[in-house]
Amino acid sequence: xxxxxxxxxxxxxxxxxxxxxxxxxxxxxxxxxxxxxxxxxxxxxxxxxxxxxxxxxxxxxxxxxxxxxxxxxxxxxxxxxxxxxxxxxxxxxxxxxxxxxxxxxxxxxxxxxxxxxxxxxxxxxxxxxxxxxxxxxxxxxxxxxxxxxxxxxxxxxxxxxxxxxxxxxxxxxxxxxxxxxxxxxxxxxxxxxxxxxxxxxxxxxxxxxxxxxxxxxxxxxxxxxxxxxxxxxxxxxxxxxxxxxxxxxxxxxxxxxxxxxxxxxxx
Numbered sequence: 001x002x003x004x005x006x007x008x009x010x011x012x013x014x015x016x017x018x019x020x021x022x023x024x025x026x027x028x029x030x031x032x033x034x035x036x037x038x039x040x041x042x043x044x045x046x047x048x049x050x051x052x053x054x055x056x057x058x059x060x061x062x063x064x065x066x067x068x069x070x071x072x073x074x075x076x077x078x079x080x081x082x083x084x085x086x087x088x089x090x091x092x093x094x095x096x097x098x099x100x101x102x103x104x105x106x107x108x109x110x111x112x113x114x115x116x117x118x119x120x121x122x123x124x125x126x127x128x129x130x131x132x133x134x135x136x137x138x139x140x141x142x143x144x145x146x147x148x149x150x151x152x153x154x155x156x157x158x159x160x161x162x163x164x165x166x167x168x169x170x171x172x173x174x175x176x177x178x179x180x181x182x183x184x185x186x187x188x189x190x191x192x193x194x195x196x197x198x199x200x201x202x203x204x205x206x207x208x209x210x211x212x213x214x215x216x217x218x219x220x221x222x223x224x225x226x227x228x229x230x231x232x233x234x235x236x237x238x239x240x241x242x243x244x245x246x247x248x249x250x251x252x253x254x255x256x257x258x259x260x261x262x263x264x265x266x267x
Contacts (some may be wrong), residue, residue, distance in 0.1 A: 013057070013078040014048040020074075021046075022062045023180060031181070033184040034063045042120070054080055067179050068237045089123065096237060097231065102227070105129075108246050110258045112224075118241035119184045120145045128258070135217055145172070145188045159214040159221065165195040169213040176212070212250040220257060223250030 021031055024071040028046065037056075045060075052060075055079060061071045067263035072082040089098055105113045105126040112129035116122050121143045125133065131137065134153045135168040138147050145168065148154050148161075155161050169192040213224045224247045230258035249255040 016074045112247040162197040222254045
């Protein structure tokens with residue numbers, strides 16, 4: 001399994017910059033060309049011989065696709081104030097975001113949709129997802145990965161759990177790498193290893209373009225594929241971390257299942 005391997009403490013802007021450049025597999029020349037600055041300037045920034053301006057820090061962070069909390073850390077290391085906050089979703093200023101989130105979830109009916117944070121804790125669900133998940137004792141506030149790893153009822157209901165675990169492991173590893181290393185996601189990835197049939201496993205990075213989740217609900221076998229959405233240009237850390245997962249039927253039988261009235265499906 002791939003691991004970042006570069007999580008040593010970095011207490012200066014120079015060490016932060018070098019670390020993120022290596023994480024993004026860019027040379028000093030590549031970064032300089034992308035930033036329209038000289039290679040000498042990038043070299044001096046990484047050695048500490050030059051001190052960056054706030055605008056330069058944000059410019060390089062954008063090119064390196066550094067997450068918001070990483071940008072705050074770079075600013076702090078350079079002796080500057082942080083600029084990205086983290087507010088709860090019920091904050092008054094985020095009311096338009098909450099309305100947009102609710103709109104997306106509701107408009108995805110009759111198919112399941114839910115929102116979760118970076119560590120896969122469920123924030124909100126539409127009625128279809130709430131009904132589907134409640135059959136397995138899963139609700140808002142639960143952690144989806146923990147539930148799948150610890151709840152035998154959920155594991156037994158997922159008919160292709162080993163295949164799904166492989167996709168989830170790679171996704172956790174990639175999301176951790178993007179964040180510059182996330183111990184929670186790394187721990188999930190390690191726990192998922194135990195549920196993968198290595199005789200059928202793929203090399204890292206060679207998985208099929210998508211995977212369906214095959215879920216047995218009562219005597220019905222349902223198949224789902226999912227797509228993820230995030231808020232673009234979010235300047236709030238918590239908001240940038242929200243993932244909206246939209247579930248779509250993966251076969252005709254699942255399409256027919258959700259075409260039936262909710263009351264009939266419950267019966």
